[in-house]
Amino acid sequence: MKRLFLLLMIGVNCFSNVFAQEKDTLKADDILKMSFTDLMNTKVISASKVQQEIKDVSATVQVITAEQIKDRGYFTLEEALGDLPGFQFRNINGFNSYVFLRGAPSQNNLILLLVDGVQINELNSGGFYGGGQFNMSNIERIEIVYGPSSTLYGTNAVSGVINIITKSSNWGKKGNISMLAGTFKTGMLDFNLRNYNDESQIAYSVSGMYKVSEKADLRGIDGDNNWTGEMENFENDFSLSAKLRIKNFSAGIIFQNKQSSMTTNNKSIDDKYFDRNTLWNISFLNGFVKYTYNRSNRISYKSTLYYRNATVNPNTVNNIIKATDTTSGNQVGYYRPNHLVGLDNQLIYNPFKKLMIIGGIIGEIEKLSDGFSISNSNSQFVPPPAPSKPDMLNNNLFSYYLQLNYKIINKLSFVGGIRHDFSSYYGRVLTPRAGLVFNTDKFTAKFMYNRAFRAPKPWDYNYGTGNELLKPEKMHSFELFTSYSILKNLSFGASLYRNHINDKLTLDISGSDVRWVNENKLNTFGLEFYGNYSTKSLSIYANYTYTNSYEDEGILIPEISMHTANAGVTYSFSPHIKANLRANYLGGRNNPMLIPSTGDNKIDGVFLLHGAISYNDFNGFDIQLKVNNFFNEVYYHPSNRFAGRYRQPQRSIMLMITYDLFR
């Protein structure tokens, strides 16, 4: 391996003066299509983990813009992802919600979630939290990289990577304040302020959000008789973030707190659990300091020091056991602190225009709880004492990666790379990738082979009776992506892929003992097809996804539907009035367990319609009325928690008013 690297480097240096200048993939035509604002927002270097034009990235990429978030009134991250190809969900309407990309169900630990480039997956389980804690008004764009990306990002980047880029100002003062009220006791207040001072080259942004919602009516029969008529279900989310940029230095901090009832985690009818007075209280604190250096646009260097903290706070009441004739019941308290410090050094070097080399070294030290520290009260009605601090485990990670983008001919590039991770937990993992990217002005084709892995975390090692022998589950993926722009404003694209996960972490149930084991396999064959059309006043999108996920024996993977489709249209009736209509079709799928209310494991397909109408710029105010589940469809998501299914929200109506502070 060492020899290979050395040869590569020698090769790079020897050839650097031989090749003539090649054009950047950004074409004059691309620039001429840009507005003045677009130009002002375009960087002079293609520097993400590596910033590149989407068509040049060796992966399928979808982007949700701030304008789309605003026009469609997306309230949660899942709502935004739900209109894209490839996504399916297990929404438990509770302390978490689960996002499946490309046919792989998980506890959100097969997708990596980043905010401004920093991972925010929960540290102990490796899964990110869905739900309401993201301040949608402060998002500039969401980039979704489909398929494995472990070569750049390491563990958890298996089904894909979601990168949320928050707003910042590149020019002058900007900011707004919003207020939202809706059905199911939904309410929200948010603000963001941002400024860039050209003379001092200082930019800053501050944003905050408080959001409450009961999400749906799940009482009694409305909740498929999983919970009583007195059940309690709430989620309160708080978010505060700030960013500062001074010349080459930037720093950011984001604090999120989610307080939610745990009612929907367990069934209360015909079960021992009480469905009120629980509290899941988890806080996330993520921060970074980054130094960026560019030399002659040939070399750029980026060093990022980051801190991550995901703590289940000690006042958490995970569940309450009901009193019986012979017992007084009890409340169960949970506490789980975790934190991590890491340093990521990345160098991008363009020795000549045909070649871009990206290299990086990462070191991380994390302190993770051995498991939940648990405390019990002696009565259903008495809160538990604060749990003691659990034993902490130290984990060290050292990784390096190298990726080469080499332009074979003007329109054809080769991308190859490897990443090597060395963990004190899960040992060493080598992750290679290779791909070809073909680009003309109108046509793009990408053929990719990627590998990825998901390392077990303490949550996996210690779950149930525990299993110290767990090893990372690994994915191999082949993908062909093509897109074609028929007209300047009309484009189509398709991805055809085959994924194979071996050593899949599977729950092994033996009597009352449970533990995770590396046992099963998961194969997925999928097709995603999309089209976009836009004019000045009209934009239309449509996509269809075929997903065939199965085990080796040909048994279909539960929770995954074979057919999903989404479509939407946004029309500007005037400079002030905009309307949006969105439709989602989710085909039938299997529940992991028999559903008591139906006697089988089938979950029916559903067609949903959502809409929003906005009046913008009325003396600085934007007003939006939004309806989700317009036809009030009764539909369900699967449950891997108990024998049952999860009723999804009924029709909901929200009114949002936004004021532009610097109009």
Added chain:
Amino acid sequence: MAKSSLHIGKHIALLIILFSGLIIPCRGEAQTRELLLKAGYIEKFTHFVDWSKNPFSKDSLFKVAVIGDKKFSLALEQIFSNIKVNEKSVKVTYITSVDQIKDNMILVISKSIGSDKLDEILDYTTGKTILTISEKDGYGVRGSIINLVVVDEFIRYEINRVTLGKSGLKMNSLLIKSGTLVGTK
């Protein structure tokens, strides 16, 4: 849990070797992307500037000259190849001396032009209806009407209101608002 012994030292050594190869500085051609973006800006500027007082404004071609770096003229040629300004085709010329400026509506002064040469160029252009566009820190204050600068990887521009006032060019207030005003009045 599987514990592995980390041979981190070896790998760090390997990466130091690797990176020492990467950071050998190389003579570089100016980045095409940056020049193309700057050329894109110049195309946008033409929508916001009025050259009607220029004595050559009735010519059949809209002429743009570049002095300093020939690659800038190549970038401009790409941008303007199918674009008309005031319904005229655009001719981009690479020039090497001040006396070649004459009938051009825009003069692009590349960053390779030193300050002595800049003074010579500005002595010629100041007071004439020629839009001078430079791309080097400080050149806006020195007298170029527009100076393109890279700020935190984004292109921004300065406008020297004194030189603009002397030129007789009319500039749309939208363009002025989006730039940084430099020079004293």
